[in-house]
Amino acid sequence: MFVLHSRVINWFANKIKFHPTYKNYKDYVMRRLPVYLLLDTSGSMAGEPLTSMVNGVQTLLSSLRQDPHALETAALSVIEFGSEATQSVPLTELITFQLPEMQARGTTAMGAALALLNDRVNSEVIKTTPERRGDWRPLVFLLTDGIPTDDLQAGINALDKSKLGIFVACAAGPHADTTQLKKITESVVQLDTLDSSGIAAFFKWVSDSVSTSSAKIDLSKKDVTDLGELPPPPEEVQIAF
Amino acid sequence: MTNVIRVQTLDGKTIEFVDEIVGSGAMKDVYFTPCKTKVVAFYREPQDAASRDRLEMITGAYKDRIFDAPGGNYWREQFCWPEHMIEHEGKLGMVMPIYPEHFFFEYGSINNDMLGIKGKEKQGKWFASSNNRERFLDAREKGNWLNYLQICLKIARSVRRMHAAGLAHSDLSYKNVLVAPTKAQTCIIDIDGLVVPGKYPPDVVGTPDFIAPECVATGHLDKHDPNRKLPSIYTDRHALSVLIYHYLLLRHPLRGDKVHALDPNEDETLAMGENALFIEHPSDTSNRIKLDNVRESELPWKDTDKLPYTITGPYLSPLFERAFINGLHKPNDRPTADEWETALVKTLDLVQPCVNSACTQAWYIFDNTKSPSCPFCTQKYEGALPVLNLYSSRDGANFKPDNHRLMVYRDQSLFPFHINRQLVPNERLDDKFRKRVGYFIKHHGRWILVNENMPDLSDVKSKTPIPPGAHIELIDGLQLLCSKDVGGRLFVVQMVNN
Numbered sequence: 001m002f003v004l005h006s007r008v009i010n011w012f013a014n015k016i017k018f019h020p021t022y023k024n025y026k027d028y029v030m031r032r033l034p035v036y037l038l039l040d041t042s043g044s045m046a047g048e049p050l051t052s053m054v055n056g057v058q059t060l061l062s063s064l065r066q067d068p069h070a071l072e073t074a075a076l077s078v079i080e081f082g083s084e085a086t087q088s089v090p091l092t093e094l095i096t097f098q099l100p101e102m103q104a105r106g107t108t109a110m111g112a113a114l115a116l117l118n119d120r121v122n123s124e125v126i127k128t129t130p131e132r133r134g135d136w137r138p139l140v141f142l143l144t145d146g147i148p149t150d151d152l153q154a155g156i157n158a159l160d161k162s163k164l165g166i167f168v169a170c171a172a173g174p175h176a177d178t179t180q181l182k183k184i185t186e187s188v189v190q191l192d193t194l195d196s197s198g199i200a201a202f203f204k205w206v207s208d209s210v211s212t213s214s215a216k217i218d219l220s221k222k223d224v225t226d227l228g229e230l231p232p233p234p235e236e237v238q239i240a241f
Numbered sequence: 242m243t244n245v246i247r248v249q250t251l252d253g254k255t256i257e258f259v260d261e262i263v264g265s266g267a268m269k270d271v272y273f274t275p276c277k278t279k280v281v282a283f284y285r286e287p288q289d290a291a292s293r294d295r296l297e298m299i300t301g302a303y304k305d306r307i308f309d310a311p312g313g314n315y316w317r318e319q320f321c322w323p324e325h326m327i328e329h330e331g332k333l334g335m336v337m338p339i340y341p342e343h344f345f346f347e348y349g350s351i352n353n354d355m356l357g358i359k360g361k362e363k364q365g366k367w368f369a370s371s372n373n374r375e376r377f378l379d380a381r382e383k384g385n386w387l388n389y390l391q392i393c394l395k396i397a398r399s400v401r402r403m404h405a406a407g408l409a410h411s412d413l414s415y416k417n418v419l420v421a422p423t424k425a426q427t428c429i430i431d432i433d434g435l436v437v438p439g440k441y442p443p444d445v446v447g448t449p450d451f452i453a454p455e456c457v458a459t460g461h462l463d464k465h466d467p468n469r470k471l472p473s474i475y476t477d478r479h480a481l482s483v484l485i486y487h488y489l490l491l492r493h494p495l496r497g498d499k500v501h502a503l504d505p506n507e508d509e510t511l512a513m514g515e516n517a518l519f520i521e522h523p524s525d526t527s528n529r530i531k532l533d534n535v536r537e538s539e540l541p542w543k544d545t546d547k548l549p550y551t552i553t554g555p556y557l558s559p560l561f562e563r564a565f566i567n568g569l570h571k572p573n574d575r576p577t578a579d580e581w582e583t584a585l586v587k588t589l590d591l592v593q594p595c596v597n598s599a600c601t602q603a604w605y606i607f608d609n610t611k612s613p614s615c616p617f618c619t620q621k622y623e624g625a626l627p628v629l630n631l632y633s634s635r636d637g638a639n640f641k642p643d644n645h646r647l648m649v650y651r652d653q654s655l656f657p658f659h660i661n662r663q664l665v666p667n668e669r670l671d672d673k674f675r676k677r678v679g680y681f682i683k684h685h686g687r688w689i690l691v692n693e694n695m696p697d698l699s700d701v702k703s704k705t706p707i708p709p710g711a712h713i714e715l716i717d718g719l720q721l722l723c724s725k726d727v728g729g730r731l732f733v734v735q736m737v738n739n
Contacts, residue, residue, distance in 0.1 A: 031505065066358050068364055072372055072373060130500055132500065133498070231265075232285070
């Protein structure tokens with residue numbers, strides 16, 4: 001398991017905070033495309049769903065590592081939410097990213113996950129200053145099989161969406177509630193079943209989306225801001241209206 | 242498990258493909274034929290009449306125009322050109338040749354292919370980024386600087402051919418130009434998006450890094466707005482210049498450290514569009530790469546003081562200046578593919594092998610100084626270095642300089658196109674002119690030209706013939722008449738460092 005360091009960190013002249021897991025601030029010099037995965041690890045995900053999700057992240061990682069553009073620009077983070085929300089992997093370049101050991105237990109602290117996301121984006125994603133180029137706006141992919149058990153609205157209120165690029169929420173399986181997810185983002189997709197093929201298809205689509213946005217990002221004059229900007233989802237992944 | 246589907250091409254041929262997507266691009270899904278010698282690609286979206294018509298032209302008249310012309314066979318390996326049009330279940334598609342073997346990684350990445358890219362396509366981005374190349378690629382995949390010059394020549398030549406046929410590719414990028422550095426091979430793919438001025442408009446804007454500044458700057462306008470600038474032969478020229486700069490110098494000509502706006506998207510649009518500025522602009526230094534911002538794996542490439550664009554020599558440097566200084570915002574001033582091709586041919590005659598056997602680039606361009614050294618590893622050349630200055634006659638009497646030099650090194654070959662100005666090494670060169678006619682060796686510290694097949698070769702001053710089979714020592718001031726044919730060359734030998 002990754003342990004989040006809390007000690008402070010380096011401040012540079014331009015007052016950007018750097019995460020201590022980086023030995024060298026030069027790792028930050030390219031404009032990165034941050035990708036945050038918010039993954040439901042509540043008790044109901046135990047078994048095949050959790051295994052599929054871990055495999056999904058693994059596949060995502062290996063396919064992005066095979067894309068020379070993503071390899072150079074994308075950075076990945078995992079935030080898990082069960083009874084509480086934890087960032088199991090801080091924003092990390094693909095080549096050093098270690099797969100987290102996820103365990104499914106507890107309730108669904110989705111609101112806390114959003115608040116944590118906001119916190120992590122604030123400290124990990126570099127803002128552009130007149131002297132120094134920062135990162136792209138992060139892409140966020142949230143996957144859940146249930147309904148939030150904490151105060152979702154508090155999480156939504158805490159989240160500054162102007163700092164984010166596209167935010168896709170995926171309702172996986174019959175017990176996920178798309179209306180709750182719609183409160184977080186317009187871009188909600190659905191998986192009918194919570195099996196390995198559906199989850200694999202979702203992560204394949206995430207991978208294609210990251211590749212696309214890292215390759216074509218300035219074509220549309222803006223970050224990917226809605227589902228229309230992403231590659232068409234596979235048939236297992238339906239857009240929820 | 243998977244079905245094999247049999248369809249008729251629109252020109253009446255039968256083709257089979259395996260009903261399993263093997264790859265997906267921005268617009269198309271790709272399938273293999275059962276024998277895996279061809280691929281079939283279908284557009285996911287329905288195509289309008291103009292696109293159908295265009296594909297018909299690409300698989301018909303345009304293809305014939307290029308491949309059926311003299312020297313046409315040369316292009317079969319340079320383009321992955323759609324051969325037939327097909328339609329299946331309402332989807333329009335095309336049959337294309339599969340890429341040759343050498344465009345797939347043989348060794349892939351380091352540490353026993355840690356990235357798992359063995360067998361995957363050699364996308365140019367692997368080689369055009371110093372970080373990818375230095376940190377991840379197996380040394381056997383990388384190739385040296387001579388290979389990249391040759392790659393640039395092939396790309397320029399292929400683009401020249403398309404442009405000569407009135408066609409613009411419209412999305413030249415390292416994704417759409419496969420490269421095999423160790424074999425110095427290239428292949429232009431995604432031909433189906435090509436643009437014919439006034440006939441077929443573009444359907445993509447291009448790929449970031451390669452989109453011309455005027456297209457980026459007007460990208461917010463409607464496609465039919467008269468002020469909107471869309472891909473064309475002029476924007477292909479920009480993309481070609483960026484490709485050449487990128488492959489030779491492993492950095493983007495416009496991606497410096499000037500921040501144009503605090504919003505990342507706005508910054509990108511300005512940096513690549515309206516405010517685009519060459520990182521090596523001679524007077525406006527505001528977009529220089531700051532070395533403090535450079536990763537170890539990007540050096541020395543991103544150090545523009547150590548490796549300025551002028552290391553590319555006297556023929557390419559002025560073209561880079563036109564492409565990124567004068568012509569950056571003036572499309573008409575951009576160098577043409579033809580000009581790049583000519584300059585690259587001449588530049589390839591200026592290469593020198595680095596005497597440092599550990600030098601990763603292995604070759605460099607003679608810097609026209611008395612003590613030449615390799616810009617990549619700083620190794621100095623030792624000993625006498627002969628340079629041949631090429632002259633030719635327009636009237637058979639007076640010889641004028643051709644602004645063309647030939648560097649001599651061990652086992653360097655002389656070809657018919659060196660000894661006659663009228664012969665150009667390109668696809669139209671007859672096979673009989675592709676055989677070497679002489680070579681250079683160093684023997685006991687002396688440089689010697691061995692004549693293999695130059696019947697007219699003679700020492701001008703002493704009027705001594707040097708018949709085939711004979712040889713002559715190169716000394717400063719020696720004048721060699723190579724050919725009495727029209728366009729025949731005179732070499733004037735200059736010894737550097739002697």
